[in-house]
Amino acid sequence: xxxxxxxxxxxxxxxxxxxxxxxxxxxxxxxxxxxxxxxxxxxxxxxxxxxxxxxxxxxxxxxxxxxxxxxxxxxxxxxxxxxxxxxxxxxxxxxxxxxxxxxxxxxxxxxxxxxxxxx
Amino acid sequence: xxxxxxxxxxxxxxxxxxxxxxxxxxxxxxxxxxxxxxxxxxxxxxxxxxxxxxxxxxxxxxxxxxxxxxxxxxxxxxxxxxxxxxxxxxxxxxxxxxxxxxxxxxxxxxxxxxxxxxxxxxxxxxxxxxxxxx
Numbered sequence: 515x516x517x518x519x520x521x522x523x524x525x526x527x528x529x530x531x532x533x534x535x536x537x538x539x540x541x542x543x544x545x546x547x548x549x550x551x552x553x554x555x556x557x558x559x560x561x562x563x564x565x566x567x568x569x570x571x572x573x574x575x576x577x578x579x580x581x582x583x584x585x586x587x588x589x590x591x592x593x594x595x596x597x598x599x600x601x602x603x604x605x606x607x608x609x610x611x612x613x614x615x616x617x618x619x620x621x622x623x624x625x626x627x628x629x630x631x632x633x
Numbered sequence: 634x635x636x637x638x639x640x641x642x643x644x645x646x647x648x649x650x651x652x653x654x655x656x657x658x659x660x661x662x663x664x665x666x667x668x669x670x671x672x673x674x675x676x677x678x679x680x681x682x683x684x685x686x687x688x689x690x691x692x693x694x695x696x697x698x699x700x701x702x703x704x705x706x707x708x709x710x711x712x713x714x715x716x717x718x719x720x721x722x723x724x725x726x727x728x729x730x731x732x733x734x735x736x737x738x739x740x741x742x743x744x745x746x747x748x749x750x751x752x753x754x755x756x757x758x759x760x761x762x763x764x765x766x767x
Contacts, residue, residue: 515676515677515678515679515680515683515693516674516675516676516677516699516712517652517657517674517675517676517677518674518712521652521653535653536651536652536653536654537651537652537653538641538643538649538650538651538652539649539650539651539652539695540643540646540648540649540650541648541649541650543648548724549724549725549726549727549728549736550723550724550726550727550728550729551648552694552695552723553650553694553695553723554691554692554693554694554695555677555692555693555694555695556641556643556649556692557641559651567653567654568654570654572651572654573654594638595638595641598692598693599688599689601686602685602686603683603684603685603686604680604683604684604686605684612688616639617638617639618638618639618640618641618642618644619637619638619639619640619641619644620638620641621640621641621644622641622644622649622651622654623640623644623645624644624645624646624647624649625647625649625650625651625654625655626647626648626649626650626655626729627650627655627729627730628730
């Protein structure tokens, strides 16, 4: 499976919920036999209003440039994360969630990648 | 009304990578900081019965970075055939930052075969093409 199978796919619960705008991985702490830890698929970020990427504005500390941040927050309003455990099927251009799936906030508080600092 | 969702349990652990944000389109440098390629796509391990995933199925793993000619397919749709995509194993990745740094030399990767072929078969046959400029 490649990432393109997931990005942009339409997500369904009992009704259409939106499109996959990003795929979240989590580094596993116990895989020390290689330079980077293994990365497992944690969940899908689903946006009800757009297929486009949030351009990094899902990071809670990124709020500028203000007009673009406001536009991105508006475009991605009500975006949510569904965990792998809540995915029932991956079909061509369609992802079906399990009944009673949980919506988590798509906000990213701290990632595994250090943020660049601009002086 | 603005909906509030529960915070992702991993969101603040510092162990999260978002594919679009942190991996796709990033430049890849080898162990000597020589640019190798850019990330066009990611290969994820296959899941049995993907069209009906049983509860408790282990999550797929990220197994490789893919690079290849994706500009046309991003504009017009579709995807390049798998044979046109070069793989860089995730186990060869050393660090993810502004660029993705590998723990191996670029010379050992399929992603640089075209550059090596041009060097060996074209540039190398030009007089003076086999050594640094003086």
